[in-house]
Amino acid sequence: MLFSFxxxxxDEKKAWDEFIQQSWNGVFLFYRSFMDYHQERFTDHSLLVYKGKKLKAVLPANENDGVLYSHQGLTYGGWVLSPRFSSSDLDALFLDLEVYLKEQGIRRFEYKQKPYVFDKHPNDSDLWVLWKNGYEMWRRDLSFFIDLKNFAGFARDKRYRFNKAGRNNLRIDEKGDAATYMTLVNENLSRKYNTKAVHSTDEVLLLQNRFPKNIKTILVYREDLFLGGTWMFTDNDFIHTQYLHFNDEGRDLCAAEFLINYLLDTYKDKRYLSFGTSTEKDGTMLNEGLASFKEGFGAAGFCHDFYRKEICR
Known part of the structure; x- marks a missing residue:
């Protein structure tokens, strides 16, 4: 085999984190201090891949019931590659991985692609390799982003609401209280979907303390009246609204339009503002209201694909 696993x-934490930092498609979510915040929930089976003595790739992954997954605790995954990793080597890497997985008794591999908007250097070569080697695309989510370099502008109703927001004496707090915000998030999710946020308040605070340059709670107020906000991630050339929630007063006072305009202006050095997925039931159903809300800000769709292949039948 060309590669060893x-x-x-x-004890590989230092090597792993240094590799993520210098890779072409790593993001801060792949640092071990992010991945391991909920390590008790998963059996980690992440891989470091060597070509000779050189570390050339890593794969955030976990194992469950004989299946290797692109890490289920992360929104996206896939290979993290060294600079100038060739497409032919990537093809060989997938083939060598299958040999390794057979040796480990893994019966199926599930691969969660990372959309290009999150990369330093966009590269979809893995999609070609997956197709070439017979992987099944079993799920496709539709997410939305704004391209800040080619911004289409707000739709008419959003422009009206933003202008209205300008008369409401709203203000932004970039160092917002995460506990206050997560209380609102969980109230909204419970009322509308009978569920709660993926992250607990303690986890939000922990991650924000670990990654102060990458994670922020940004809130909107009218004087001292809390209206809502976002728990925002940023890295490489993107910002991402991990949660985006408002209370009734915030909706009445057009706080969402005020906040999105603020993000577009404040982070105009970035390329993409990502809103996340708007599909449900493994990508088979579009949440039309949520999609329309995002499209009103000038957002367009991009696909987030999930693949799988039986290794040992």
Whole structure:
């Protein structure tokens, strides 16, 4: 085989994190101090991949019931590659991985692609390799983003609401209280969907303390009246609204339009503002209201694909 595989253990943390930092498609979510915040929920089976003695790729992954997954605790995954990693080597990497997985008794591999908007250097070569090697695309989510370099502008109703927001004496707090915000998030999710946020308040605070340059709670107020806001991620050339929630007063006072305009202006050095997915039931159903809300800001859709292949039948 061209490549050799080493299963991640804690003593590889320094090598792993240094590789993420210098890679062409790594993001801060792949640092071990992010991945491991909920490590008790998963059996980690992340991989470090060597070509000779050089570390050339890593794969955030976990194992469950004989299946290797692109890490289920992350929104997206896939290979993290060294600079100038060739397409032919990527093809060989997938083939060598299948040999390794057979040796480990893994019966299926599920691969969660990372959309290009999150990369330093966009590269979809893995999609070609997946197709070439017979992987099944079993799920496709539709997410939305604004291209800040080619911004289409707000739709008419959003422009009206933004102008209205300008008369409402709203203000932004970039160092917002995460506990206050997560209370609102969970109230909204409970009322509308009978569920709660993926992250607990303690986890939000923990991650924000670990990654102060990458994670912010940005809130909107009218004087001292809390209206809502976002828990925002940023890295490479993107900002991403992990949660985007407002209370009734915030909706009445057009706080969402005020906040999105603020993000577009404040982070105009970035390329993409990502809103996340608007599909449900493994991508088979569009949440039309949510999609329309995002499209009103000038957002367009991009696909987030999930693949799988039976390794041992």
């Amino acid at each position: 080493v299963r991640y253990h804690d």
